[in-house]
């Protein structure tokens with residue numbers, strides 16, 4: 001199996017990032033001088049109460065939103081100040097996404113969904129890597145199915161394959177198990193963990209769920225737009241205790 005190409009020990013990071021939503025009286029400081037590094041080939045969870053800034057952080061990290069101060073990098077590339085066209089290319093070529101709601105195209109087969117991003121980028125899939133990803137996700141028998149013919153767990157596994165097929169610098173997963181039952185959720189989490197440990201990928205996952213966080217190598221807790229705590233080698237209990245310590 002070929003490991004991912006790693007061109008930096010830090011897959012993504014933010015330095016003293018401030019993000020303010022809205023203006024004037026209704027302005028909300030969603031990120032308040034956040035500094036974090038997400039190491040390559042690690043599975044990191046971002047936790048915290050509702051409104052603590054998790055989604056905002058992910059959007060800023062992925063270049064989907066701009067920051068008001070501070071800097072953001074993906075690998076060795078500084079995002080702040082990049083023109084939109086360069087940001088779009090960076091996302092397309094170096095970032096994978098897994099969303100709570102799967103976001104598959106219903107008229108395409110599972111295989112077409114997996115390969116769409118590469119096709120749009122004019123890149124050819126590496127057949128060996130496609131095989132590795134499809135087999136790791138148990139999707140071999142499902143490639144010709146349309147999303148409507150797949151269970152939620154299978155659809156999310158297709159979304160994971162789509163995220164990994166271009167061997168991105170980092171995969172951002174936003175509550176990837178939020179719409180799944182616990183068994184399907186465990187399968188997806190097990191795969192994300194295996195994609196890091198066995199395939200050398202890097203995954204950053206936003207989650208509310210201490211059990212989901214227990215699959216990761218490191219947990220970061222946000223509260224009120226700030227880094228409130230780190231939970232190394234998280235277990236469901238240690239995450240719960242850290243969240244409780246925040247008064248959540």
Ligand SMILES: Nc1ncnc2c1ncn2[C@@H]1O[C@H](COP(=O)(O)OP(=O)(O)OP(=O)(O)O)[C@@H](O)[C@H]1O
Nearest residue numbers: 021022028030048049050051052053054055056057
């Ligand atoms: N587009 C927006 N306009 C105004 N305020 C916003 C906007 N997006 C987020 N916020 C505010 O910024 C803060 C952080 O929101 P964010 O969605 O990042 O939190 P979160 O931790 O992801 O929450 P949840 O777990 O509920 O998804 C919240 O107070 C939220 O109300």
